[in-house]
Amino acid sequence: MTKLLTVFGSTGQQGGSLIDYVLKHPELLRLYHLRGITRDVSKANAVALKERGVEIVQADLNDPASLVAAVSGSYAVFGVTNFWEQASQDIEIAQGKAIADASVAAGVSLLIWSSLPNITKISEGKLTAVKHFDGKAEVEEYIRTLPILSVFYMPGAYMQNYIAYMRPQPKGDGTYVLSQPTSPTAQVPMIDITDTGKYIAPILFDPAKYTGKRFTCATAFHTPLQLVEGWTKVTGKQVSYSSIDDDASAGAITPEMRAELKKSTGLMDDYSYYGPTGKKDLEWTHAQVKDKLTTWEEFVQANEPWFEGA
Numbered sequence: 001m002t003k004l005l006t007v008f009g010s011t012g013q014q015g016g017s018l019i020d021y022v023l024k025h026p027e028l029l030r031l032y033h034l035r036g037i038t039r040d041v042s043k044a045n046a047v048a049l050k051e052r053g054v055e056i057v058q059a060d061l062n063d064p065a066s067l068v069a070a071v072s073g074s075y076a077v078f079g080v081t082n083f084w085e086q087a088s089q090d091i092e093i094a095q096g097k098a099i100a101d102a103s104v105a106a107g108v109s110l111l112i113w114s115s116l117p118n119i120t121k122i123s124e125g126k127l128t129a130v131k132h133f134d135g136k137a138e139v140e141e142y143i144r145t146l147p148i149l150s151v152f153y154m155p156g157a158y159m160q161n162y163i164a165y166m167r168p169q170p171k172g173d174g175t176y177v178l179s180q181p182t183s184p185t186a187q188v189p190m191i192d193i194t195d196t197g198k199y200i201a202p203i204l205f206d207p208a209k210y211t212g213k214r215f216t217c218a219t220a221f222h223t224p225l226q227l228v229e230g231w232t233k234v235t236g237k238q239v240s241y242s243s244i245d246d247d248a249s250a251g252a253i254t255p256e257m258r259a260e261l262k263k264s265t266g267l268m269d270d271y272s273y274y275g276p277t278g279k280k281d282l283e284w285t286h287a288q289v290k291d292k293l294t295t296w297e298e299f300v301q302a303n304e305p306w307f308e309g310a
């Protein structure tokens with residue numbers, strides 16, 4: 001008999017990728033059946049998941065009472081929160097703890113939490129306000145105190161950010177510029193977020209092996225200079241990098257989001273996102289993952305056209 005895997009964020013990037021991976025993986029389908037959580041079961045991608053055989057259940061992370069029923073009967077839960085929806089560390093912590101509490105109350109065996117490093121600790125108190133990291137880390141610390149097997153999925157910077165608000169901008173002379181408040185040689189761990197299932201699969205096959213472990217999830221560390229070289233190589237367009245933040249993406253994101261992202265600058269420049277053990281931790285993670293991970297150049301190629309009509 002298959003066990004139930006309940007996925008929060010099923011209509012989003014991380015949860016949606018995990019569900020897609022399991023649905024396409026015959027060996028995992030012999031072990032698991034799927035439930036996806038959404039606030040709105042009538043939205044198109046929730047309906048599409050239902051048509052693919054996923055049980056779709058309505059629940060709201062801001063309504064802890066709805067969560068016990070949402071996870072009831074599950075062997076495993078994948079928990080993710082969307083910091084950016086309310087841009088509040090307190091709300092994200094409350095939502096994450098509510099997933100954990102509901103999982104324990106419902107007798108769930110395995111909780112996979114979408115976490116991030118505690119930047120206040122990594123920076124030894126120098127960077128204390130990267131709220132979208134520290135809140136997730138606080139939830140991780142809380143989960144570690146609970147009577148449940150737990151494993152931590154820690155995604156790097158999404159390659160998908162560069163299709164959206166970080167897309168290079170035209171300079172008006174036929175060339176393009178990627179502009180960010182990060183030094184050109186900062187080490188940024190890059191993940192194609194549709195690879196999420198590739199990282200979670202080893203955990204689903206052998207939860208006990210990975211109890212308490214952190215998966216550092218990225219294909220590779222890349223500098224901004226390497227990213228622009230990738231665009232130029234694949235698309236033939238000249239893309240340069242400017243580490244002066246000229247607000248090129250100001251129209252694409254809210255001022256609050258921009259302010260929060262700017263706090264990560266020192267993180268990329270001085271602490272490489274995951275801190276001093278990041279490269280070693282990435283190697284360990286790669287040794288666990290069986291599937292080939294998507295490279296930056298493959299991602300650029302797959303998401304053409306980048307510059308048509310820009």
Ligand SMILES: NC(=O)c1ccc[n+]([C@@H]2O[C@H](COP(=O)([O-])OP(=O)(O)OC[C@H]3O[C@@H](n4cnc5c(N)ncnc54)[C@H](OP(=O)(O)O)[C@@H]3O)[C@@H](O)[C@H]2O)c1
Binds near residue numbers: 038132161
């Ligand atoms: N972008 C990056 O580079 C990056 C890197 C590392 C980590 N992250 C983190 O990734 C997280 C976002 O994950 P994602 O990219 O998968 O998100 P996403 O694609 O924006 O989707 C958000 C998902 O969360 C669900 N959700 C949001 N609020 C909810 C609530 N109150 N109750 C129930 N479900 C709720 C949504 O479901 P419905 O709308 O269907 O209810 C949706 O499925 C953020 O916290 C961010 O900090 C991002």
